[in-house]
Amino acid sequence: MTDKHRGDNAWLLEVDDLACGYDNGAVVKSIHFALGHGDIGCLLGPSGCGKSTILRALAGFLPLSAGEIRLDGRTISLPGRALPPEQRQIGMVFQDYALFPHLTVAANVGFGLGKLAAGERERKVRELLELVHLQDLAQQYPHELSGGQQQRVALARALAPEPTLILLDEPFSNLDADLRRRLSLDVREILKSLGISAILVTHDQQEAFAMCDQVAVLKDGQILQWDVPYNLYHEPANRFVAGFVGQGGFVPGRALGPDTIESELGVIEGNRAYNWPQGTLLDVLIRPDDIVYDANSELTARVIEKTFAGTSTLYRFRVSEDTEFDALFRSHLDFHLGEQVPVRVEAEHLIAFER
Numbered sequence: 001m002t003d004k005h006r007g008d009n010a011w012l013l014e015v016d017d018l019a020c021g022y023d024n025g026a027v028v029k030s031i032h033f034a035l036g037h038g039d040i041g042c043l044l045g046p047s048g049c050g051k052s053t054i055l056r057a058l059a060g061f062l063p064l065s066a067g068e069i070r071l072d073g074r075t076i077s078l079p080g081r082a083l084p085p086e087q088r089q090i091g092m093v094f095q096d097y098a099l100f101p102h103l104t105v106a107a108n109v110g111f112g113l114g115k116l117a118a119g120e121r122e123r124k125v126r127e128l129l130e131l132v133h134l135q136d137l138a139q140q141y142p143h144e145l146s147g148g149q150q151q152r153v154a155l156a157r158a159l160a161p162e163p164t165l166i167l168l169d170e171p172f173s174n175l176d177a178d179l180r181r182r183l184s185l186d187v188r189e190i191l192k193s194l195g196i197s198a199i200l201v202t203h204d205q206q207e208a209f210a211m212c213d214q215v216a217v218l219k220d221g222q223i224l225q226w227d228v229p230y231n232l233y234h235e236p237a238n239r240f241v242a243g244f245v246g247q248g249g250f251v252p253g254r255a256l257g258p259d260t261i262e263s264e265l266g267v268i269e270g271n272r273a274y275n276w277p278q279g280t281l282l283d284v285l286i287r288p289d290d291i292v293y294d295a296n297s298e299l300t301a302r303v304i305e306k307t308f309a310g311t312s313t314l315y316r317f318r319v320s321e322d323t324e325f326d327a328l329f330r331s332h333l334d335f336h337l338g339e340q341v342p343v344r345v346e347a348e349h350l351i352a353f354e355r
C-alpha cells in the first residue's frame, strides 16, 4: 500500500454504535466494525437488511440517529453533525455505472479533476485507463462499451480524485456470472495495487469471499458477524450465518462431550470445544464438503436428489426421516437415485447449535 493513504491510526474506517434510517424509523442499529488501511470489507446480507443504508451513511447522504463514523481518525459523522459528502474523500461506484452518456470515456474519468492543469489531467486519465485496461477506448462513448467496460470506467472515475475509501454498491450485479467473477478479482487487484480501502455491498456470498478481506453478515439491520471469510464459513457465530454463508444444512445430534456429538451419521468429533452439558440436543451443521465417499464405511445413505454440475455432482442423501444432508462428490463417483451409498463424515470444524 502507498504511504499516502496511511495515517497514524490503527484503522482507516471505524463505525461505532451506528444507527440510522428514514422518516419511518431506524433501519440499522448498533452497527460496529473497523476496517484496516488497504483492506476490502464487505456488507453481505439478504435484500432489505440495510446494506445500502449503511453505505449511504458512510458516504454522508444519510444522517445518523446514534453513533459515530471516523475516517483515518477523523470524525466524519455524528448525530446532528456530518461532513458533507464531497469533503469526505470517499469515492462511489454504483450498480448502474452512472456514467455521463454525453462524455467520452476519457472525459468521464477526468470529470472530477477540473482543478488540475490540462497536461496533468491528461496524464492522470491515461494512467487510470491503463490501470483498468481501457487505454484503447478513451475516445468512445459509454453506450459503445460492454457492461464490464462501463464498470471499469466507473471505477477509474471514482479512483481519479485519489479517495481514501471507495464504496462499491452491488457493482457487478448487472453482469453475467463469468464476467462478474473476473471483474471482481480484477477490481480487488487494482485496489490492492493502489492500497485503497473499499467497502463492497453485495448479496452474493461468492463475490464477497473472492474479493474481500473481511465480511459483515447482516440481518434485519444488524451485523451478526464481522470476520474473515474462512471463519464465517468454518466458525459461523450463529445459525443464520451458518445457513446464509455457504451450502449445508442441519442434522439432529446429542452432545457426548465438549467436542463430540452423536448423530445418525455416527459419532462426530471436532477441533472446537463447547460447554454444553452432556445429552444436550443439538443441530449439527453438515456442509457438502464434510461428507466423503468411503467404501468401507458402515454408514450408508440413500440418494434422494442428484444435481450434475460437470466436474462435481451434488447429492442429497437421506439416512432417516430426520436426517438428510448434501454431499459434493467428484462426478466420476456416479450413483443413481435410490442407491445406498457408503459415506463418512470428515468434518474438522464441528459446528452445532442448541436445538
Ligand SMILES: Nc1ncnc2c1ncn2[C@@H]1O[C@H](COP(=O)(O)OP(=O)(O)OP(=O)(O)O)[C@@H](O)[C@H]1O
Pocket: 022, 023, 024, 027, 045, 046, 047, 048, 049, 050, 051, 052, 053, 054, 203
Ligand atoms: N429512501 C427510503 N425511504 C424509506 N425507507 C427506505 C428507503 N430506502 C430503503 N428503505 C428501507 O430500508 C430497509 C433497508 O433498505 P436497504 O436499501 O438499505 O437494503 P439492502 O440490504 O441494501 O437491500 P437490497 O439488497 O435489496 O438493495 C428496507 O426495508 C427499505 O424498504
